Amino acid sequence: MIAEHMSCIKQSASSVVSARATELKQQGKDVISLSAGEPDFPTPQHVQLAGIRAIVEGKTKYPPIPGIMPLREAVCRKLARENALAYTPDQVIAGAGAKQVIFNALAVTLNPGDEVIVPAPYFGCYVEETALCKGVPVVVETTQEEGFRLDPQRLEAAITPRTKWLILNNPNNPSGAVLGLGHLKGIAEVLRRHPQVWVLSDDIYEHLIFDGKAFHSILEAAPDLKDRTLVVNGFSKTFCMTGWRLGYGAGPQLLIKNMTKYQSQATSGANQVAQWAGVAALDGDMGFAVRQRAIFQERRDLVMKLIGQVPGLKAEKPEGAFYVYVSCAGLIGKKTPDGAVLSTDPEVATYLLYEGVAMVPGEAFGLSPFFRVSFATDAKTLEEACRRIAAACAKLK
Ligand SMILES: Cc1ncc(COP(=O)(O)O)c(C=O)c1O
Numbered sequence: 001m002i003a004e005h006m007s008c009i010k011q012s013a014s015s016v017v018s019a020r021a022t023e024l025k026q027q028g029k030d031v032i033s034l035s036a037g038e039p040d041f042p043t044p045q046h047v048q049l050a051g052i053r054a055i056v057e058g059k060t061k062y063p064p065i066p067g068i069m070p071l072r073e074a075v076c077r078k079l080a081r082e083n084a085l086a087y088t089p090d091q092v093i094a095g096a097g098a099k100q101v102i103f104n105a106l107a108v109t110l111n112p113g114d115e116v117i118v119p120a121p122y123f124g125c126y127v128e129e130t131a132l133c134k135g136v137p138v139v140v141e142t143t144q145e146e147g148f149r150l151d152p153q154r155l156e157a158a159i160t161p162r163t164k165w166l167i168l169n170n171p172n173n174p175s176g177a178v179l180g181l182g183h184l185k186g187i188a189e190v191l192r193r194h195p196q197v198w199v200l201s202d203d204i205y206e207h208l209i210f211d212g213k214a215f216h217s218i219l220e221a222a223p224d225l226k227d228r229t230l231v232v233n234g235f236s237k238t239f240c241m242t243g244w245r246l247g248y249g250a251g252p253q254l255l256i257k258n259m260t261k262y263q264s265q266a267t268s269g270a271n272q273v274a275q276w277a278g279v280a281a282l283d284g285d286m287g288f289a290v291r292q293r294a295i296f297q298e299r300r301d302l303v304m305k306l307i308g309q310v311p312g313l314k315a316e317k318p319e320g321a322f323y324v325y326v327s328c329a330g331l332i333g334k335k336t337p338d339g340a341v342l343s344t345d346p347e348v349a350t351y352l353l354y355e356g357v358a359m360v361p362g363e364a365f366g367l368s369p370f371f372r373v374s375f376a377t378d379a380k381t382l383e384e385a386c387r388r389i390a391a392a393c394a395k396l397k
Contacts, residue, residue: 013364067094176318188222
Protein backbone atom coordinates (compact mmCIF):
# COMPACT_ATOMS: atom_id res chain seq x y z
CA MET A 1 0.00 0.00 0.00
CA ILE A 2 2.80 2.49 0.91
CA ALA A 3 4.94 3.78 -1.99
CA GLU A 4 8.43 2.31 -2.37
CA HIS A 5 10.24 5.62 -2.01
CA MET A 6 8.88 5.98 1.53
CA SER A 7 11.26 3.27 2.69
CA CYS A 8 14.13 5.65 1.88
CA ILE A 9 12.62 8.65 3.67
CA LYS A 10 13.58 9.31 7.27
CA GLN A 11 11.33 10.84 9.91
CA SER A 12 12.68 14.24 11.01
CA ALA A 13 15.48 13.36 13.47
CA SER A 14 14.78 16.09 15.99
CA SER A 15 11.13 15.03 16.19
CA VAL A 16 12.21 11.41 16.77
CA VAL A 17 14.63 12.39 19.55
CA SER A 18 12.10 14.76 21.13
CA ALA A 19 9.45 12.01 21.10
CA ARG A 20 11.91 9.54 22.67
CA ALA A 21 12.80 12.06 25.39
CA THR A 22 9.11 12.67 26.13
CA GLU A 23 8.49 8.92 26.32
CA LEU A 24 11.33 8.46 28.82
CA LYS A 25 10.08 11.40 30.87
CA GLN A 26 6.62 9.82 30.96
CA GLN A 27 8.24 6.66 32.29
CA GLY A 28 9.61 8.77 35.13
CA LYS A 29 13.17 9.26 33.83
CA ASP A 30 14.76 12.65 34.36
CA VAL A 31 15.72 13.73 30.84
CA ILE A 32 16.76 17.19 29.65
CA SER A 33 16.03 17.65 25.98
CA LEU A 34 18.52 19.72 23.99
CA SER A 35 17.08 18.43 20.74
CA ALA A 36 14.53 21.06 19.79
CA GLY A 37 15.07 23.56 17.01
CA GLU A 38 12.81 26.19 18.52
CA PRO A 39 13.38 29.25 20.68
CA ASP A 40 12.13 28.94 24.25
CA PHE A 41 10.83 32.54 24.17
CA PRO A 42 7.15 33.37 23.58
CA THR A 43 5.97 34.99 20.37
CA PRO A 44 6.43 38.79 20.88
CA GLN A 45 3.33 40.36 22.35
CA HIS A 46 2.58 42.76 19.48
CA VAL A 47 2.60 39.76 17.14
CA GLN A 48 0.35 37.70 19.41
CA LEU A 49 -2.12 40.59 19.56
CA ALA A 50 -2.18 40.95 15.78
CA GLY A 51 -3.13 37.28 15.53
CA ILE A 52 -5.88 37.69 18.13
CA ARG A 53 -7.17 40.78 16.32
CA ALA A 54 -7.31 38.86 13.05
CA ILE A 55 -9.46 36.16 14.65
CA VAL A 56 -11.81 38.67 16.26
CA GLU A 57 -12.13 40.62 13.00
CA GLY A 58 -13.12 37.43 11.20
CA LYS A 59 -10.01 37.19 9.04
CA THR A 60 -10.44 33.46 9.24
CA LYS A 61 -11.46 32.46 5.71
CA TYR A 62 -9.39 30.81 2.99
CA PRO A 63 -6.60 33.23 2.13
CA PRO A 64 -5.26 33.73 -1.42
CA ILE A 65 -2.98 30.79 -2.33
CA PRO A 66 0.34 32.71 -2.39
CA GLY A 67 -0.58 34.68 0.75
CA ILE A 68 -2.56 37.80 1.65
CA MET A 69 -1.35 40.90 -0.18
CA PRO A 70 -0.46 42.81 3.03
CA LEU A 71 1.92 40.00 4.02
CA ARG A 72 3.56 39.78 0.61
CA GLU A 73 3.96 43.56 0.64
CA ALA A 74 5.46 43.41 4.14
CA VAL A 75 7.90 40.73 2.92
CA CYS A 76 8.94 43.04 0.05
CA ARG A 77 9.46 45.91 2.51
CA LYS A 78 11.53 43.65 4.76
CA LEU A 79 13.71 42.42 1.91
CA ALA A 80 14.27 45.99 0.70
CA ARG A 81 14.96 47.40 4.18
CA GLU A 82 17.13 44.63 5.65
CA ASN A 83 18.69 43.02 2.60
CA ALA A 84 18.61 45.76 -0.08
CA LEU A 85 16.70 43.36 -2.35
CA ALA A 86 13.93 44.57 -4.65
CA TYR A 87 10.99 42.19 -5.02
CA THR A 88 7.36 42.69 -5.96
CA PRO A 89 4.46 40.81 -4.30
CA ASP A 90 4.06 38.54 -7.36
CA GLN A 91 7.58 37.29 -6.65
CA VAL A 92 6.66 36.23 -3.11
CA ILE A 93 4.83 33.20 -1.74
CA ALA A 94 3.86 32.41 1.84
CA GLY A 95 3.66 28.79 2.96
CA ALA A 96 3.09 26.72 6.10
CA GLY A 97 6.65 27.29 7.30
CA ALA A 98 9.92 27.62 5.43
CA LYS A 99 9.84 23.85 5.18
CA GLN A 100 6.80 23.87 2.96
CA VAL A 101 8.24 26.65 0.81
CA ILE A 102 11.39 24.57 0.25
CA PHE A 103 9.30 21.52 -0.55
CA ASN A 104 7.20 23.48 -3.05
CA ALA A 105 10.32 24.75 -4.80
CA LEU A 106 11.86 21.29 -5.12
CA ALA A 107 8.56 19.73 -6.18
CA VAL A 108 8.04 22.11 -9.09
CA THR A 109 11.63 22.07 -10.39
CA LEU A 110 13.02 18.55 -10.02
CA ASN A 111 12.66 15.98 -12.76
CA PRO A 112 13.53 12.43 -11.70
CA GLY A 113 17.32 12.18 -11.33
CA ASP A 114 17.98 15.93 -11.06
CA GLU A 115 20.65 16.67 -8.50
CA VAL A 116 20.55 18.98 -5.50
CA ILE A 117 23.83 19.92 -3.83
CA VAL A 118 23.55 20.02 -0.07
CA PRO A 119 26.58 21.02 2.00
CA ALA A 120 26.91 18.89 5.15
CA PRO A 121 26.20 19.21 7.97
CA TYR A 122 22.70 20.09 6.79
CA PHE A 123 19.14 20.59 7.97
CA GLY A 124 17.75 17.10 7.27
CA CYS A 125 14.70 18.18 5.30
CA TYR A 126 16.80 19.30 2.30
CA VAL A 127 17.88 15.74 1.63
CA GLU A 128 14.60 14.03 2.47
CA GLU A 129 12.48 16.51 0.50
CA THR A 130 14.79 16.13 -2.50
CA ALA A 131 14.33 12.36 -2.35
CA LEU A 132 10.55 12.76 -1.95
CA CYS A 133 10.57 14.83 -5.15
CA LYS A 134 12.52 12.06 -6.94
CA GLY A 135 15.68 14.15 -7.05
CA VAL A 136 19.16 13.03 -6.02
CA PRO A 137 20.79 14.77 -3.05
CA VAL A 138 24.52 15.30 -3.63
CA VAL A 139 26.15 15.87 -0.27
CA VAL A 140 29.31 17.97 -0.13
CA GLU A 141 30.99 17.66 3.23
CA THR A 142 32.59 20.49 5.14
CA THR A 143 34.97 20.00 8.07
CA GLN A 144 35.15 21.28 11.62
CA GLU A 145 38.67 22.56 10.86
CA GLU A 146 37.37 24.83 8.09
CA GLY A 147 34.55 26.08 10.33
CA PHE A 148 31.96 24.00 8.42
CA ARG A 149 32.12 26.44 5.49
CA LEU A 150 31.53 25.17 1.99
CA ASP A 151 34.75 25.01 -0.01
CA PRO A 152 34.12 26.51 -3.49
CA GLN A 153 36.45 23.98 -5.14
CA ARG A 154 34.60 21.05 -3.60
CA LEU A 155 31.35 22.66 -4.69
CA GLU A 156 32.59 22.92 -8.27
CA ALA A 157 33.71 19.28 -8.26
CA ALA A 158 30.19 18.20 -7.26
CA ILE A 159 28.40 20.08 -10.07
CA THR A 160 27.21 18.05 -13.05
CA PRO A 161 24.92 18.87 -15.99
CA ARG A 162 22.09 17.41 -13.84
CA THR A 163 22.65 19.82 -10.94
CA LYS A 164 19.57 21.94 -10.48
CA TRP A 165 20.02 23.50 -7.05
CA LEU A 166 22.62 24.42 -4.50
CA ILE A 167 21.05 24.79 -1.06
CA LEU A 168 22.82 27.35 1.11
CA ASN A 169 21.84 27.69 4.75
CA ASN A 170 23.39 30.74 6.33
CA PRO A 171 23.68 30.78 9.39
CA ASN A 172 23.73 27.01 9.38
CA ASN A 173 21.70 24.50 11.31
CA PRO A 174 23.36 22.49 12.93
CA SER A 175 26.88 24.00 12.85
CA GLY A 176 26.10 27.69 13.45
CA ALA A 177 28.59 28.54 10.67
CA VAL A 178 28.08 31.92 9.05
CA LEU A 179 29.21 32.62 5.50
CA GLY A 180 30.88 36.01 5.11
CA LEU A 181 30.79 38.19 2.02
CA GLY A 182 34.17 36.96 0.74
CA HIS A 183 33.14 33.36 1.05
CA LEU A 184 29.81 33.96 -0.67
CA LYS A 185 31.64 35.70 -3.51
CA GLY A 186 33.82 32.60 -3.93
CA ILE A 187 30.71 30.43 -4.19
CA ALA A 188 29.10 32.86 -6.63
CA GLU A 189 32.17 32.73 -8.85
CA VAL A 190 31.71 28.97 -9.19
CA LEU A 191 27.99 29.34 -9.86
CA ARG A 192 28.62 31.83 -12.66
CA ARG A 193 30.42 29.07 -14.54
CA HIS A 194 27.35 26.80 -14.24
CA PRO A 195 24.24 28.69 -15.32
CA GLN A 196 21.99 25.63 -14.89
CA VAL A 197 22.45 25.72 -11.11
CA TRP A 198 19.91 27.64 -9.01
CA VAL A 199 20.48 28.75 -5.44
CA LEU A 200 18.05 28.13 -2.61
CA SER A 201 19.19 30.45 0.14
CA ASP A 202 17.67 29.46 3.48
CA ASP A 203 18.18 32.56 5.62
CA ILE A 204 15.90 31.58 8.49
CA TYR A 205 18.57 32.27 11.19
CA GLU A 206 19.50 35.63 9.66
CA HIS A 207 18.80 37.57 12.87
CA LEU A 208 20.75 35.17 15.03
CA ILE A 209 24.34 36.15 14.34
CA PHE A 210 26.62 36.82 17.30
CA ASP A 211 29.57 39.01 18.25
CA GLY A 212 28.17 42.03 16.41
CA LYS A 213 28.70 40.47 12.98
CA ALA A 214 26.36 41.29 10.11
CA PHE A 215 24.35 38.94 7.92
CA HIS A 216 25.26 38.84 4.23
CA SER A 217 23.10 37.15 1.64
CA ILE A 218 24.29 35.42 -1.50
CA LEU A 219 22.47 38.10 -3.48
CA GLU A 220 24.40 40.85 -1.73
CA ALA A 221 27.59 39.06 -2.81
CA ALA A 222 26.28 38.36 -6.31
CA PRO A 223 23.23 40.40 -7.39
CA ASP A 224 23.59 38.90 -10.88
CA LEU A 225 22.35 35.55 -9.52
CA LYS A 226 18.95 37.00 -8.65
CA ASP A 227 17.17 35.46 -11.63
CA ARG A 228 18.14 31.99 -10.40
CA THR A 229 17.87 32.39 -6.64
CA LEU A 230 15.05 31.59 -4.26
CA VAL A 231 15.37 33.39 -0.93
CA VAL A 232 13.65 31.41 1.83
CA ASN A 233 12.89 32.79 5.24
CA GLY A 234 10.34 32.36 7.99
CA PHE A 235 8.94 33.39 11.32
CA SER A 236 9.76 30.33 13.42
CA LYS A 237 13.18 31.35 14.72
CA THR A 238 13.39 35.16 14.80
CA PHE A 239 9.79 35.69 15.90
CA CYS A 240 9.48 32.52 18.01
CA MET A 241 6.50 31.39 15.92
CA THR A 242 7.27 27.71 15.32
CA GLY A 243 3.69 26.68 16.03
CA TRP A 244 2.07 29.32 13.83
CA ARG A 245 3.57 27.63 10.76
CA LEU A 246 4.50 30.49 8.48
CA GLY A 247 7.40 31.00 6.09
CA TYR A 248 7.98 32.63 2.73
CA GLY A 249 10.00 32.50 -0.44
CA ALA A 250 11.00 35.27 -2.84
CA GLY A 251 12.25 34.53 -6.32
CA PRO A 252 11.66 34.78 -10.07
CA GLN A 253 8.00 35.08 -10.98
CA LEU A 254 7.82 31.88 -13.04
CA LEU A 255 9.10 29.83 -10.12
CA ILE A 256 6.73 31.51 -7.65
CA LYS A 257 3.82 31.02 -10.06
CA ASN A 258 4.49 27.31 -10.27
CA MET A 259 4.98 27.00 -6.53
CA THR A 260 1.61 28.71 -6.14
CA LYS A 261 0.00 26.26 -8.55
CA TYR A 262 1.48 23.35 -6.62
CA GLN A 263 0.39 24.78 -3.26
CA SER A 264 -3.12 25.35 -4.63
CA GLN A 265 -3.50 21.57 -4.88
CA ALA A 266 -1.44 20.59 -1.86
CA THR A 267 -2.41 22.79 1.09
CA SER A 268 -3.90 26.05 -0.25
CA GLY A 269 -2.87 29.36 1.30
CA ALA A 270 -1.06 29.41 4.64
CA ASN A 271 -2.99 29.98 7.88
CA GLN A 272 -4.55 33.41 7.47
CA VAL A 273 -4.40 34.34 11.17
CA ALA A 274 -0.67 33.60 11.18
CA GLN A 275 -0.25 35.77 8.08
CA TRP A 276 -1.77 38.81 9.80
CA ALA A 277 0.49 38.18 12.77
CA GLY A 278 3.34 37.93 10.26
CA VAL A 279 2.57 41.41 8.92
CA ALA A 280 2.85 42.82 12.47
CA ALA A 281 6.09 40.88 12.96
CA LEU A 282 7.78 42.15 9.80
CA ASP A 283 6.60 45.74 10.18
CA GLY A 284 7.09 45.90 13.96
CA ASP A 285 9.89 46.92 16.27
CA MET A 286 12.81 44.46 16.29
CA GLY A 287 14.11 45.38 19.76
CA PHE A 288 13.02 42.01 21.15
CA ALA A 289 15.21 40.23 18.57
CA VAL A 290 18.27 42.17 19.74
CA ARG A 291 17.55 41.17 23.35
CA GLN A 292 17.03 37.54 22.42
CA ARG A 293 20.24 37.47 20.43
CA ALA A 294 22.18 38.73 23.47
CA ILE A 295 20.67 35.96 25.62
CA PHE A 296 21.48 33.33 22.99
CA GLN A 297 25.04 34.60 22.79
CA GLU A 298 25.47 34.25 26.59
CA ARG A 299 24.14 30.71 26.38
CA ARG A 300 26.44 29.88 23.50
CA ASP A 301 29.42 31.08 25.54
CA LEU A 302 28.28 29.04 28.51
CA VAL A 303 27.91 25.84 26.48
CA MET A 304 31.25 26.42 24.75
CA LYS A 305 32.97 26.83 28.11
CA LEU A 306 31.37 23.74 29.67
CA ILE A 307 31.70 21.45 26.65
CA GLY A 308 35.28 22.63 26.15
CA GLN A 309 36.14 21.20 29.58
CA VAL A 310 35.00 17.67 28.67
CA PRO A 311 37.79 15.36 27.49
CA GLY A 312 36.79 13.61 24.25
CA LEU A 313 34.54 16.43 23.00
CA LYS A 314 35.52 19.24 20.66
CA ALA A 315 33.39 22.16 19.51
CA GLU A 316 33.86 25.01 17.07
CA LYS A 317 32.37 28.27 18.35
CA PRO A 318 29.16 28.85 16.38
CA GLU A 319 28.82 32.34 14.94
CA GLY A 320 25.06 32.08 14.55
CA ALA A 321 21.82 30.10 15.06
CA PHE A 322 21.33 28.36 18.43
CA TYR A 323 23.24 25.13 18.15
CA VAL A 324 26.72 23.84 18.93
CA TYR A 325 27.83 20.97 16.72
CA VAL A 326 30.05 18.91 18.98
CA SER A 327 32.59 16.41 17.67
CA CYS A 328 32.47 13.19 19.67
CA ALA A 329 35.31 11.54 17.71
CA GLY A 330 37.17 11.27 21.03
CA LEU A 331 34.44 9.02 22.44
CA ILE A 332 34.28 6.60 19.54
CA GLY A 333 35.74 3.21 20.49
CA LYS A 334 35.23 3.80 24.22
CA LYS A 335 33.28 1.43 26.46
CA THR A 336 30.23 2.31 28.53
CA PRO A 337 29.97 1.01 32.13
CA ASP A 338 27.78 -1.80 30.68
CA GLY A 339 30.63 -2.89 28.44
CA ALA A 340 29.08 -1.67 25.16
CA VAL A 341 31.50 -0.08 22.69
CA LEU A 342 30.41 3.27 21.25
CA SER A 343 31.12 3.06 17.55
CA THR A 344 28.78 5.64 15.98
CA ASP A 345 27.29 9.00 16.92
CA PRO A 346 23.75 7.57 17.24
CA GLU A 347 25.23 5.18 19.84
CA VAL A 348 26.86 8.10 21.64
CA ALA A 349 23.55 10.02 21.57
CA THR A 350 21.64 6.98 22.88
CA TYR A 351 24.16 6.55 25.69
CA LEU A 352 23.86 10.24 26.63
CA LEU A 353 20.07 10.00 26.44
CA TYR A 354 20.06 7.27 29.08
CA GLU A 355 22.46 9.44 31.10
CA GLY A 356 19.78 12.15 31.06
CA VAL A 357 20.40 14.41 28.02
CA ALA A 358 18.61 14.09 24.68
CA MET A 359 20.42 15.41 21.60
CA VAL A 360 20.29 14.73 17.88
CA PRO A 361 23.24 12.68 16.54
CA GLY A 362 25.33 13.97 13.65
CA GLU A 363 24.18 11.17 11.35
CA ALA A 364 20.91 13.07 10.96
CA PHE A 365 22.83 16.07 9.60
CA GLY A 366 25.03 14.09 7.23
CA LEU A 367 28.33 14.59 9.06
CA SER A 368 29.65 12.21 11.73
CA PRO A 369 30.74 11.72 14.46
CA PHE A 370 29.01 14.67 16.09
CA PHE A 371 25.96 15.55 18.13
CA ARG A 372 24.00 18.79 18.12
CA VAL A 373 23.44 20.73 21.31
CA SER A 374 20.52 23.14 21.02
CA PHE A 375 20.99 26.04 23.42
CA ALA A 376 17.42 27.25 23.01
CA THR A 377 16.85 26.67 26.69
CA ASP A 378 17.68 28.53 29.91
CA ALA A 379 21.19 28.74 31.37
CA LYS A 380 20.41 26.69 34.48
CA THR A 381 19.11 23.79 32.40
CA LEU A 382 22.11 24.05 30.06
CA GLU A 383 24.48 23.92 33.05
CA GLU A 384 22.82 20.80 34.40
CA ALA A 385 22.77 19.17 30.95
CA CYS A 386 26.49 19.86 30.44
CA ARG A 387 27.22 18.52 33.93
CA ARG A 388 25.43 15.29 32.98
CA ILE A 389 27.28 15.07 29.67
CA ALA A 390 30.63 15.54 31.45
CA ALA A 391 29.74 12.92 34.08
CA ALA A 392 28.62 10.45 31.40
CA CYS A 393 31.82 10.96 29.38
CA ALA A 394 33.94 10.49 32.52
CA LYS A 395 32.37 7.04 33.00
CA LEU A 396 33.63 5.83 29.61
CA LYS A 397 36.72 3.66 29.47
C1 LIG B 1 17.68 25.73 8.47
C2 LIG B 1 16.22 25.59 8.69
N1 LIG B 1 15.38 25.90 7.69
C3 LIG B 1 14.05 25.78 7.83
C4 LIG B 1 13.50 25.33 9.02
C5 LIG B 1 12.03 25.15 9.11
O1 LIG B 1 11.40 26.30 9.48
P1 LIG B 1 9.81 26.43 9.51
O2 LIG B 1 9.41 26.23 10.93
O3 LIG B 1 9.57 27.82 9.02
O4 LIG B 1 9.24 25.41 8.61
C6 LIG B 1 14.34 25.01 10.09
C7 LIG B 1 13.78 24.50 11.35
O5 LIG B 1 14.42 23.89 12.17
C8 LIG B 1 15.74 25.14 9.92
O6 LIG B 1 16.59 24.85 10.91
